[in-house]
Amino acid sequence: MRMDPDTFRSDIGVDVYWRRRMAALVGVLVVVAVVAWACSASGPDGESGTDASAGRSPTPDPILALLPAVTITPSPTPSAPTASPAPTASAKPKTLARAKRPGDACDPSDLVLDMQGQGEVYAGDSRPRFILTLVNTGKVMCTADVGSRALEVRITSGTDRVWSSADCVSGETEDIRKLDRGIPYVRQFEWDRRRSGSDCASDRATAGDGTYVAVVHASSLRSHKTVFHLR
Template identity: 25%
Template structure:
């Protein structure tokens, strides 16, 4: 009768013992490999050909967070620098987030103000007689400019009294300046000529 200590078979008992040792070592190797996969030793060093790099920190933000001061660039523009007689200037506003994360700015008509001056005289102000001003929160993605639809200025003076008849402004080579504010943010100064 064959037992663990006394194997019975056509081969000598030493052959059976060697086979048992080989099988036992194979089972032990499999167990060690499985344990190493699931329980990697701490402080192990990676192979020499694998470079360990620390990823750069990623700036995170909630897009609904208000844009930080100094992050948004306000650009005023006219479609031409000189206008022929009878041509009306078309004005645009462009907002650009110069930061690294998306942010939100109120760019509604409650915050926008367009002013056209010549010398020290104010000729046109978009706030004069403005009706139905609204807030308009806008999400600005980093370095992706957002522009308004062009506004056409009809070369007339605005007034706080909301006169139905508005006077034409001087032309014939007169120089004017456009400036836009959005809340506390100020645009560049744009000069143009009316012939």
């Protein structure tokens, strides 16, 4: 049924009707504006601008919190290989030392030289006497020269060279002997209490009283000192 406009105006009035309609429209616009402002103020992850400006930490995702933390260590950069120096042309291969055979010359490091005096004080015409020993300590028998020049007995007094068994030696001086391991070569000799030197034709002078030292020399070997006295 079509409503008569006159009847509508007679009940509530035209002004009241339009004021109610405008109030309802304004209320709808206000709601739409509030919703639009709320949407624009929210961040991409659903956080509000107010929370972000306040410095609040975002709520952690419960699924991400269950995943184990993984630390990645960078792989070391491989270093370039070091080139080995090229062998020089002068380098020669080492040769093994030949094993010593019985009868070879004795190695000085295998020999022990010693001398003992048979007294300490020699009075009057008594002559000093000594015993010389040479021992091979090597593993096999070897040979050594024990001649008067090879085994030199030297007697001194202070800095004075008084006598030497190598002075005025004539003829064959070499005396090669076989030295078995541990068996000493033994030689006894005595000093006639006279001096010696390079002049072998002249008469030799008699050594005076005093303290003397006797030592045996053999190449790189040397015995300990034997001290004695002439009275």
